[in-house]
Amino acid sequence: MGRGKIEIKKIENTTNRQVTFSKRRAGLFKKAKEISILCAADVAVIVFNSTGRLFDFASSSMKRILERYRNASGGQAWNNEYEQMLSQFRNLKKENEELQKEMSYVTGEDVETLAPNQLEYLEGNLVVAAKKVRDRKTEVLKYERRKTESKVTGLQQKCAILREWLTNPENHEEYGITVCNSEGPTPPPPAFRVQPSQPNLQSSGY
Amino acid sequence: MGRGKIEIKKIENTTNRQVTFSKRRAGLFKKAKEISILCAADVAVIVFNSTGRLFDFASSSMKRILERYRNASGGQAWNNEYEQMLSQFRNLKKENEELQKEMSYVTGEDVETLAPNQLEYLEGNLVVAAKKVRDRKTEVLKYERRKTESKVTGLQQKCAILREWLTNPENHEEYGITVCNSEGPTPPPPAFRVQPSQPNLQSSGY
DNA sequence: TTACCTATATATAAAGT
DNA sequence: TACTTTATATATAGGTA
Numbered sequence: 038m039g040r041g042k043i044e045i046k047k048i049e050n051t052t053n054r055q056v057t058f059s060k061r062r063a064g065l066f067k068k069a070k071e072i073s074i075l076c077a078a079d080v081a082v083i084v085f086n087s088t089g090r091l092f093d094f095a096s097s098s099m100k101r102i103l104e105r106y107r108n109a110s111g112g113q114a115w116n117n118e119y120e121q122m123l124s125q126f127r128n129l130k131k132e133n134e135e136l137q138k139e140m141s142y143v144t145g146e147d148v149e150t151l152a153p154n155q156l157e158y159l160e161g162n163l164v165v166a167a168k169k170v171r172d173r174k175t176e177v178l179k180y181e182r183r184k185t186e187s188k189v190t191g192l193q194q195k196c197a198i199l200r201e202w203l204t205n206p207e208n209h210e211e212y213g214i215t216v217c218n219s220e221g222p223t224p225p226p227p228a229f230r231v232q233p234s235q236p237n238l239q240s241s242g243y
Numbered sequence: 244m245g246r247g248k249i250e251i252k253k254i255e256n257t258t259n260r261q262v263t264f265s266k267r268r269a270g271l272f273k274k275a276k277e278i279s280i281l282c283a284a285d286v287a288v289i290v291f292n293s294t295g296r297l298f299d300f301a302s303s304s305m306k307r308i309l310e311r312y313r314n315a316s317g318g319q320a321w322n323n324e325y326e327q328m329l330s331q332f333r334n335l336k337k338e339n340e341e342l343q344k345e346m347s348y349v350t351g352e353d354v355e356t357l358a359p360n361q362l363e364y365l366e367g368n369l370v371v372a373a374k375k376v377r378d379r380k381t382e383v384l385k386y387e388r389r390k391t392e393s394k395v396t397g398l399q400q401k402c403a404i405l406r407e408w409l410t411n412p413e414n415h416e417e418y419g420i421t422v423c424n425s426e427g428p429t430p431p432p433p434a435f436r437v438q439p440s441q442p443n444l445q446s447s448g449y
Numbered sequence: 450t451t452a453c454c455t456a457t458a459t460a461t462a463a464a465g466t
Numbered sequence: 467t468a469c470t471t472t473a474t475a476t477a478t479a480g481g482t483a
Binding site (some may be wrong): 043045046047048054055057058061062064065068069071072074075076077078079080081082083084085086087091093102103105106109110118119122123125126129130132133136137139140143144145146148149151152153156157159160162163164165166167168169170171173174177178181 | 249251252253254260261263264267268270271274275277278280281282283284285286287288289290291292293295297299308309310311312315316325328329331332335336338339342343345346349350351352354355357358359362363365366368369370371372373374375376377379380383384387
C-alpha cells in the first residue's frame, strides 16, 4: 500500500525507517482500538522502537490487562523475577513456619502435641544447650577477671615505676612512652569475637 | 475496507463479531510483525476476546518484552500483587533471620557474641523451658499410666464376667455386647490433643 | 469453525512542498 | 524536518461453500 511495494525486511535508511515506524505505529494502534471497540475485546500493545523508546496502547487499564495476562498464561510467560521470588517466598514461608514451631517447642510453650519420646529428646537438647550457655558464661567471666587482673598488675607496675622516678629523678629518659601505654601482658582471648548487635546468620545448620 | 463501510462501534451480531474478530486479529498480528521487522522494533500484542479467551503476539520473547516494559514504565503500571509480595518477602526474610539467630542462641550454638548478662538471661529461659518440658512429660506419662490401669481394670471385670458365665451358663442373655466393648471408666485427659506429626501452626504468638 | 472470493475501504510509500 | 498529496498495496465486510 503505497506508491511501490516494499519487501518486509529491515529498512536500512534511518530516516526512512523512523518515518515508516511513526506511520505504522499509528496504524497499529488504530487497528487495535478498532478491534477492541468492534469486537468488545481487551487489547494491549507494547512497542519499543529501534532506539529503545517505549510506545504503548491499551483499550482499558494496562495494569489490569497485564495482570489478566499473567493469570491467563498460567505464569508460563511471566517474568523470571516474579516466578523466582514467588518460589523463594513459598520456601521462606515454609521455613519460617517450621522455625516458629521449633521455637515454640524449645521455649516449652507448645509441647501439648508432643509424644513422650519427643519430649524426652527435647528436654535433653534443652539441658545440653543450658549447659553450653552456662559454660560460655563461665568462660567469659573468667576472661574478664583475667583482663581486670592484668590491668591491676599493669597499674601496679606503673605505680612502681613512678615511685622509682620520684626516688631517682636523674633516670627519667630511660623509660619512654612505652611504659605508660602498656596495660599488661594478658594475651587475646581464645576465639572471642565481639560483633555488632545484628550479626549475619546465613547458615541454618543446627 | 470491505464491501460496505462500517461504523466503529460494537458489532451486536455474535457470529459476525466473532468472524470480524478473527480476521482483524490476524491483521493486527500481521501488522505488528511487519513493523517489528521493517523498523527493528520490539512488539508485544495481547488480546482478550469478548468471551475472555487470550491471544497474543510477541516479536521476541514476551517475557523479556514485559520485563522491559516494567522497567521502562518505571514500575508505574506494574501490578500491585508484585509490589505487595516484595514487601511481604522482605519482612519474612528479616523475621526469618531473626528466628534463625534466636534458634542458634537457644541451642547454645552461637553464643560467642553474647555478653554475660545476655548469657545469664538465656540460661534462665532454657532452664525454665526444660522444666516445662519435663513437667509435660511427667503429665503425659501419668496419663498413659492411668489409661493402662483402667484398661487393666476393664479386662479384670471382663474376666470376672466370663468366669461368672462359666459358673452360671443359664444367665448369658443378661449381658450383651455392651459388656464386651467397655474398656473401663477412665475420663478423657485434661486438654490432651494428639495431632499428626506435622501440626499446622499459623499463630505466631509466643 | 475455517477457508475462499471480490468489491471496496483503508493504510501507506514515495513524491511533492 | 514535517505536512500533504496521490498512486498503489493491503485489509477486510459481506458473501458463499
